[in-house]
Amino acid sequence: MKLLHIDSSVRANSISRRLTAQFIEVWKRNHAGGDVIYRDLATTVIPPVTDDWAATFADPATLTPVQKAYLSISDELTAELLAADTIVIGSPMYNYSISAPLKAWLDQIVRMGKTFGISAGTPVGLLGDKRAMVITTRGGVYGPDSPTAALDFQEPYLRAILSFIGLSDLTFLHVERQMKPEAAIDFATAVAQINELAK
Numbered sequence: 001m002k003l004l005h006i007d008s009s010v011r012a013n014s015i016s017r018r019l020t021a022q023f024i025e026v027w028k029r030n031h032a033g034g035d036v037i038y039r040d041l042a043t044t045v046i047p048p049v050t051d052d053w054a055a056t057f058a059d060p061a062t063l064t065p066v067q068k069a070y071l072s073i074s075d076e077l078t079a080e081l082l083a084a085d086t087i088v089i090g091s092p093m094y095n096y097s098i099s100a101p102l103k104a105w106l107d108q109i110v111r112m113g114k115t116f117g118i119s120a121g122t123p124v125g126l127l128g129d130k131r132a133m134v135i136t137t138r139g140g141v142y143g144p145d146s147p148t149a150a151l152d153f154q155e156p157y158l159r160a161i162l163s164f165i166g167l168s169d170l171t172f173l174h175v176e177r178q179m180k181p182e183a184a185i186d187f188a189t190a191v192a193q194i195n196e197l198a199k
């Protein structure tokens with residue numbers, strides 16, 4: 001059993017990092033012999049996608065050494081994802097959406113022929129049979145009944161792009177009010193939920 005653990009907060013005193021670590025601790029207790037691959041996106045240098053990304057649509061057998069070198073970070077990140085049975089992503093909300101490191105990672109792992117293919121002109125996700133868990137942290141509140149619900153561009157985007165690559169077994173745990181007086185209450189509730197979810 002392999003778990004890919006991804007952190008994407010740029011903050012040292014990060015709440016999402018504490019919560020993904022909690023998930024991993026419980027998961028390890030429940031999966032003796034399980035293997036955790038850790039990817040910290042705040043310390044991984046991921047170049048932005050450029051025009052050279054067109055190489056991902058070429059026949060792999062025709063790639064030049066320069067193209068192979070360009071794609072090496074994408075190859076590495078994609079291989080980690082493909083190897084995992086379970087994926088846990090810590091995602092802080094920044095400006096109503098995801099952090100730049102997480103976006104940079106997504107740009108590298110949405111990869112033609114590896115994580116999605118085209119069948120009869122329609123994209124098909126290739127990552128079936130994996131379980132994905134996204135723990136989001138937010139300063140405010142974005143639940144369906146809140147006045148700011150429409151400003152949540154984090155879950156809809158992550159749901160869309162992770163589904164695109166075939167991650168349909170997708171669970172979101174939103175840990176809100178982390179910049180409000182109720183922060184500790186919501187954090188404690190999240191820890192209890194994680195203890196159940198990480199089984």
Ligand SMILES: Cc1cc2nc3c(=O)[nH]c(=O)nc-3n(C[C@H](O)[C@H](O)[C@H](O)COP(=O)(O)O)c2cc1C
Nearest residue numbers: 009011014015016092093094095096137138139140
């Ligand atoms: C650059 C930046 C932008 C943020 N934007 C939002 C936002 O749009 N909405 C919100 O509710 N909280 C926002 N916050 C608050 C964070 O979501 C909150 O501090 C959360 O705990 C961050 O996760 P972390 O502790 O793992 O870094 C922002 C924080 C930062 C640093």
